[in-house]
Amino acid sequence: MTGGCATLRDRGAQAATRARPATGRAAHRQVEGRSLFLLLMALLLVGAMAIGLCVGASGISTADVLLALVRDTGRTHDIVWMLRLPRILMAALVGFGLGLAGSVFQVVLRNPLASPFTLGVGSAAGFGAVTVIIFFSPGHHLIGVAVGAFVFSLLSAAVMIAVARMKQASSETMILTGIALMFLFSALTSLFQYMGTMQQVHEIVFWFFGSLSRAGWREVGLAAAMILSPFPPLLRAAWDFNILIHGDESAASLGVHPKRLRMWAVAAASLITAGAICFTGVIGFVGLVAPHITRMIIGSDHRFLMPGSGLMGGLILVVADTVARTAWSPQVIPIGIVSSFIGVPFFAFLLLKRTREYW
Amino acid sequence: MLEARGIIFAYKGHKVLDAVHADVERGEVVSVVGPNGAGKSTLIKCIAAIHKPQEGAVRIDGKDPLVLSRREVAKQLAYLPQSLLCRFPVSVFETVLSGRRPYFSWRPSRKDVEKVEQIIEALALSPLATRDMDQLSGGQRQKVLLARVLVQDTSYLLLDEPNAGLDLRHQLEILETVAALAREKETGVLMALHDLNLAARFSHRILMIHRGRIIAEGTPFEVITGERIREVYGVEAQVTRSNGHLNVHVLRCAGEDPQTPAHGL
Ligand SMILES: Nc1ncnc2c1ncn2[C@@H]1O[C@H](COP(=O)(O)OP(=O)(O)O)[C@@H](O)[C@H]1O
Ligand SMILES: [Mg+2]
Numbered sequence: 001m002t003g004g005c006a007t008l009r010d011r012g013a014q015a016a017t018r019a020r021p022a023t024g025r026a027a028h029r030q031v032e033g034r035s036l037f038l039l040l041m042a043l044l045l046v047g048a049m050a051i052g053l054c055v056g057a058s059g060i061s062t063a064d065v066l067l068a069l070v071r072d073t074g075r076t077h078d079i080v081w082m083l084r085l086p087r088i089l090m091a092a093l094v095g096f097g098l099g100l101a102g103s104v105f106q107v108v109l110r111n112p113l114a115s116p117f118t119l120g121v122g123s124a125a126g127f128g129a130v131t132v133i134i135f136f137s138p139g140h141h142l143i144g145v146a147v148g149a150f151v152f153s154l155l156s157a158a159v160m161i162a163v164a165r166m167k168q169a170s171s172e173t174m175i176l177t178g179i180a181l182m183f184l185f186s187a188l189t190s191l192f193q194y195m196g197t198m199q200q201v202h203e204i205v206f207w208f209f210g211s212l213s214r215a216g217w218r219e220v221g222l223a224a225a226m227i228l229s230p231f232p233p234l235l236r237a238a239w240d241f242n243i244l245i246h247g248d249e250s251a252a253s254l255g256v257h258p259k260r261l262r263m264w265a266v267a268a269a270s271l272i273t274a275g276a277i278c279f280t281g282v283i284g285f286v287g288l289v290a291p292h293i294t295r296m297i298i299g300s301d302h303r304f305l306m307p308g309s310g311l312m313g314g315l316i317l318v319v320a321d322t323v324a325r326t327a328w329s330p331q332v333i334p335i336g337i338v339s340s341f342i343g344v345p346f347f348a349f350l351l352l353k354r355t356r357e358y359w
Numbered sequence: 360m361l362e363a364r365g366i367i368f369a370y371k372g373h374k375v376l377d378a379v380h381a382d383v384e385r386g387e388v389v390s391v392v393g394p395n396g397a398g399k400s401t402l403i404k405c406i407a408a409i410h411k412p413q414e415g416a417v418r419i420d421g422k423d424p425l426v427l428s429r430r431e432v433a434k435q436l437a438y439l440p441q442s443l444l445c446r447f448p449v450s451v452f453e454t455v456l457s458g459r460r461p462y463f464s465w466r467p468s469r470k471d472v473e474k475v476e477q478i479i480e481a482l483a484l485s486p487l488a489t490r491d492m493d494q495l496s497g498g499q500r501q502k503v504l505l506a507r508v509l510v511q512d513t514s515y516l517l518l519d520e521p522n523a524g525l526d527l528r529h530q531l532e533i534l535e536t537v538a539a540l541a542r543e544k545e546t547g548v549l550m551a552l553h554d555l556n557l558a559a560r561f562s563h564r565i566l567m568i569h570r571g572r573i574i575a576e577g578t579p580f581e582v583i584t585g586e587r588i589r590e591v592y593g594v595e596a597q598v599t600r601s602n603g604h605l606n607v608h609v610l611r612c613a614g615e616d617p618q619t620p621a622h623g624l
Contacts, residue, residue, distance in 0.1 A: 026452070026488060030450075106447075238465075249440050253407050254457065255428070255460060257429060300448055
């Protein structure tokens with residue numbers, strides 16, 4: 001043996017005599033950078049929501065909006081409190097939920113192409129919601145719609161888990177299954193449309209366009225409950241997700257129960273998806289792109305990636321909604337379309353640039 | 360002592376391990392050798408409590424890993440899989456740090472970070488610390504994964520072909536590190552190895568398995584003989600001894616015409 005292969009103790013001793021190694025400092029800076037990123041995203045989101053609140057088709061001045069927030073000023077007060085505020089909150093919540101659910105689906109299925117929509121979970125939730133709207137119309141209750149959406153999103157998520165568990169189910173297999181599910185549930189929804197009454201068809205179409213316009217306070221409240229309540233337990237499992245990245249067996253050897261984790265995390269992400277979908281319709285894309293954009297900027301530490309993806313999703317949707325309401329005013333462009341227009345170029349830019357050294 | 364007794368394991372009715380036993384004392388290096396598909400990885404997974412054997416028992420210092428919590432097991436026993444996935448960008452530092460996971464819940468302590476720094480330094484990985492895992496060569500990646508197992512700070516290590524696919528120097532470096540660990544920290548090491556020469560050189564004892572059964576066990580000189588190599592691997596080999604080292608020269612596939620050129624193992 002040559003002298004090149006020093007023993008562990010030699011090298012450890014060398015390390016100890018040096019100053020605090022650069023690796024630790026670099027890692028520390030990374031963590032600080034990521035916290036800063038989250039703070040920045042939160043500020044951007046609040047800022048975007050404030051701007052969104054101040055602009056709109058009715059052309060109320062910023063001063064009037066601010067006044068209406070604190071005092072009853074009649075029509076302006078109603079517009080701000082009954083239309084704009086719930087709508088903007090809904091956009092932020094839905095974006096947050098889709099981004100968060102996307103990051104969870106991606107890590108538990110270890111599949112960068114996973115998202116609420118590519119897995120068919122979104123379409124399934126949509127179908128569930130539509131079913132309730134049709135069969136219990138006109139007396140359907142909000143909670144009924146939410147439950148319908150959740151049950152069907154769970155169902156499709158269960159199919160995805162089963163496929164993922166099958167030996168050597170590749171990314172492609174999973175995504176193809178997801179697309180098949182998506183088509184299946186879209187077809188079923190279309191069938192309902194075909195058979196439904198005029199009134200029902202109207203409701204479905206309205207719903208399916210991906211619209212924030214019907215968001216009222218009750219909807220916001222229920223969506224918030226469904227989207228935010230799974231967040232703390234998911235966040236608490238952040239390190240388990242970090243470990244799951246390297247495979248089930250290595251995760252198991254580090255104290256994680258991969259199957260158990262996958263089960264409840266997918267259920268949680270399905271609940272979030274159902275909450276995001278059931279009152280706003282199908283808003284795709286954000287759930288796929290927000291986690292990727294965030295990951296490209298701050299990496300895959302889920303302590304930061306999950307909240308970061310949520311904030312990124314919220315930001316994209318709030319900006320998209322503001323653009324959708326004002327670009328073609330008084331026409332409102334469907335939010336799904338605008339969010340794609342905004343997200344795609346940003347995504348493409350990061351994809352081509354692909355550096356994350358600056359954090 | 361880490362011990363497995365009477366392990367029987369089948370994948371969906373297809374029996375892979377048939378009453379296999381293994382034991383490792385602290386400070387001891389034991390290699391499991393045998394041809395592809397012999398059941399080496401499966402045995403290691405059964406001991407690591409990743410697979411639950413249909414029959415037989417594993418004891419870590421007398422305790423049953425299936426009764427302990429996974430986290431408790433992870434503090435006693437570290438496992439290096441044969442292959443690891445990585446589809447998302449994770450830095451070398453983060454990867455190694457995740458080996459400390461059994462010891463913290465949200466924020467790694469200062470001690471955790473220091474341990475990681477020390478190991479990274481010791482394995483000469485510092486220049487790579489902030490790089491992503493997918494930007495490393497196979498040898499570098501394997502070293503990072505070894506570092507991750509080392510920071511886990513366990514009494515026993517299970518390594519599944521830790522030097523597969525590496526060049527000579529990396530192979531030696533990894534095995535030297537493992538040997539040093541056993542010597543200096545009294546870690547008990549059980550590893551699957553392909554290279555009989557390296558297995559002989561770095562192990563106190565060798566376990567040879569074939570078709571899910573233990574064919575031989577003992578010191579390298581006891582286990583690795585020309586006859587067994589012919590029987591288990593189906594190749595003619597000459598085993599010689601020089602300066603206390605065992606050398607296996609592979610000659611040719613057994614039963615073939617001696618004139619045809621020999622293939623590598
Ligand atoms: N997940 C699995 N499902 C079914 N059979 C498996 C699985 N893993 C391994 N096997 C089979 O078990 C046998 C032993 O495999 P393994 O323990 O990986 O062998 P080794 O590591 O010695 O090459 C092989 O015949 C292999 O085909
Ligand atoms: Mg193997």
